[in-house]
Structure formats: C-alpha cells, structure tokens
Amino acid sequence: MFDEHLIPDVLLGPLGGTRLFTRLSAAFAKFYIENEGLLIAAARRQVLDKLTCRIENLAVWDDVLALHRLPENMNWKVTKLAVEIDVMPYVTSAIARTKEIDQADALVTTDPEIMGGAFVFAGSRVPIAMVLASVDAGVDWDRIRASYPCVTSAHLAAARVYAEVHPRRGRPRLADSHPEWVRSSTRVVRSAQE
Structure with a gap:
C-alpha cells in the first residue's frame, strides 16, 4: 500500500x-x-x-x-x-x-509495571490472554465470571478486538496457525546393556 x-x-x-x-x-x-x-x-x-x-x-x-x-x-x-x-x-x-477499537482501548491496557507488560483488563491484573484461552477452551462463562468477577461480556468482546488489533510480538506459534495439527511424541525405551 x-x-x-x-x-x-x-x-x-x-x-x-x-x-x-x-x-x-x-x-x-x-x-x-x-x-x-x-x-x-x-x-x-x-x-x-x-x-x-x-x-x-x-x-x-x-x-x-x-x-x-x-x-x-x-x-x-x-x-x-x-x-x-x-x-x-x-x-x-x-x-x-x-x-470497537476505541472501546477495546478503554477496557484493555498494558503497562510494563503490571504483569510484565501483558495485556490486562483496565483496573485489574487479569490478563486477557488467560480469559480468551479459557473461553476458547470451552470453559463455562459462569465459571469464568466466578473466577474473574470484574470481567463482563463487554470486556470479553473488547479483549477479542484488542488481541486482533495488537497481536503478540514475534513469530506466531505453529499450533495457533494450524489447530488441526496434533502434537505427538515418540519415546524409545531400551533395556540396559550388560
């Protein structure tokens, strides 16, 4: 452009x-x-x-x-x-x-003095990444509200917008860009040699 x-x-x-x-x-x-x-x-x-x-x-x-x-x-x-x-x-x-972005900027903030500069909900120490990950993992909304009473549905919408507008620094993780991939590992166990 x-x-x-x-x-x-x-x-x-x-x-x-x-x-x-x-x-x-x-x-x-x-x-x-x-x-x-x-x-x-x-x-x-x-x-x-x-x-x-x-x-x-x-x-x-x-x-x-x-x-x-x-x-x-x-x-x-x-x-x-x-x-x-x-x-x-x-x-x-x-x-x-x-x-939407202005609303997100009002409800989400970042400060190097708070949680090492992580994106948190304004007036709290609750990282937006933690709440978004819980929602994405299927955790019940009532359980999230019980854990974080300061978080409302408006906060959740603002967190999604904020995370979209301000992506994490660095290279994206492969797991994020390919959720269909399944992590697998192999382990070889050998008997002790005499």
Whole structure:
C-alpha cells in the first residue's frame, strides 16, 4: 500500500521515521482492495484522489482523517462518465470498527509495571490472554465470571478486538496457525546393556 502509492500519501500520518495509516486511509484501502475485480487500478486511484482533494479543502481535515467527525455536506460519491461510485459504505464500516477499537482501548491496557507488560483488563491484573484461552477452551462463562468477577461480556468482546488489533510480538506459534495439527511424541525405551 505504501510503496505502490495506492492510497494518496497525504492520508498517511507520519510518526518519526515511519508512516502510519490514518483511520480514513484504512477505509480507502478496503475500498481499493475489495473493488479489484470491478475497477482497474487507475480508476480506483482516481476515485481516491478525487475524494482526497475534497477532504483536503475541509476545515475539519484532522477530524475526518481520524474519523472522529464527518461533515454532513461531504459527498462520498464519485461520478465518472455513467458510473457512480459510493465510498460511504467503506467509511461507515471503518467508523464502526474504530468505535470497537476505541472501546477495546478503554477496557484493555498494558503497562510494563503490571504483569510484565501483558495485556490486562483496565483496573485489574487479569490478563486477557488467560480469559480468551479459557473461553476458547470451552470453559463455562459462569465459571469464568466466578473466577474473574470484574470481567463482563463487554470486556470479553473488547479483549477479542484488542488481541486482533495488537497481536503478540514475534513469530506466531505453529499450533495457533494450524489447530488441526496434533502434537505427538515418540519415546524409545531400551533395556540396559550388560
């Protein structure tokens, strides 16, 4: 996305020496990828360039990039010849996802001083990985609630979103990517030689 300039560069937020997706650029990236079979690359870029020009002229530019506030008079449709392309569904989807992420950020936290920096539920020392593993293993929800009274269904949903947005560092374990694999071991026992 970055090097091929599939999304206009002004939508990428700089952070030191790195480039970050703004929330709006995530919506534009989804539009670009999902319409690959429908529109050629040049047409998709033209749509995004035209919308970016409209957004750059707005007084609330930063709010639009962060998807905090969208102007009511903003037209998210681009018409080219007899074709009208509406990008608003992608923006709406991105707004819904950012609300989920913001909720997850409010309910899950990490601090090097707490549990060695593990992701924990805010205001507690309960690691989200432990609760998610219990749920995934089929442990009854009432039993989890009895063990961790501070954890609600909203916390559980937030933990799933947080774990998805902030994956563990390092290489993923093979067992996680291939749950159908079964661990087996062999042991050879030989009699003592005289």
